[in-house]
Amino acid sequence: xxxxxxxxxxxxxxxxxxxxxxxxxxxxxxxxxxxxxxxxxxxxxxxxxxxxxxxxxxxxxxxxxxxxxxxxxxxxxxxxxxxxxxxxxxxxxxxxxxxxxxxxxxxx
Numbered sequence: 001x002x003x004x005x006x007x008x009x010x011x012x013x014x015x016x017x018x019x020x021x022x023x024x025x026x027x028x029x030x031x032x033x034x035x036x037x038x039x040x041x042x043x044x045x046x047x048x049x050x051x052x053x054x055x056x057x058x059x060x061x062x063x064x065x066x067x068x069x070x071x072x073x074x075x076x077x078x079x080x081x082x083x084x085x086x087x088x089x090x091x092x093x094x095x096x097x098x099x100x101x102x103x104x105x106x107x108x
Contacts, residue, residue: 009037014045021055031056 007020024032032038033052042049 009041012041014048017041017045017048018051021052025055025059 028035033056
C-alpha cells in the first residue's frame with residue numbers, strides 16, 4: 001500500500017480511495033472527512049464523503065461504548081439507602097460501612 005503522503009488525491013478514483021481508507025483513518029489527525037487533501041475528491045465523489053462520515057460515526061460510537069461511565073447520583077443514593085437499610089449506618093468520612101449491632105444501634 002502506498003503511504004498516504006504519496007497518494008495523488010486529485011486523480012484518485014473511489015475504488016482506489018476505499019483501498020486507502022484504513023491507512024487514512026490510522027494516520028490522519030482529526031477527522032478524515034475534514035482532511036484538506038480529500039476535499040476535491042469528496043466534491044467529485046460525494047459517496048466517498050458519505051462513506052467516511054458513516055465510518056467516523058461508527059468509530060465514535062464504538063469508542064463511546066468502551067469508555068467507562070460514572071454512575072448517576074441516583075445510583076449512589078440507591079446504594080447508600082440500601083446500605084443503610086442492611087447495616088444500619090454508613091460512615092461517609094472514610095467510605096466504610098459499619099455493621100449494625102444486634103439491637104440495630106450504631107456505634108457512631
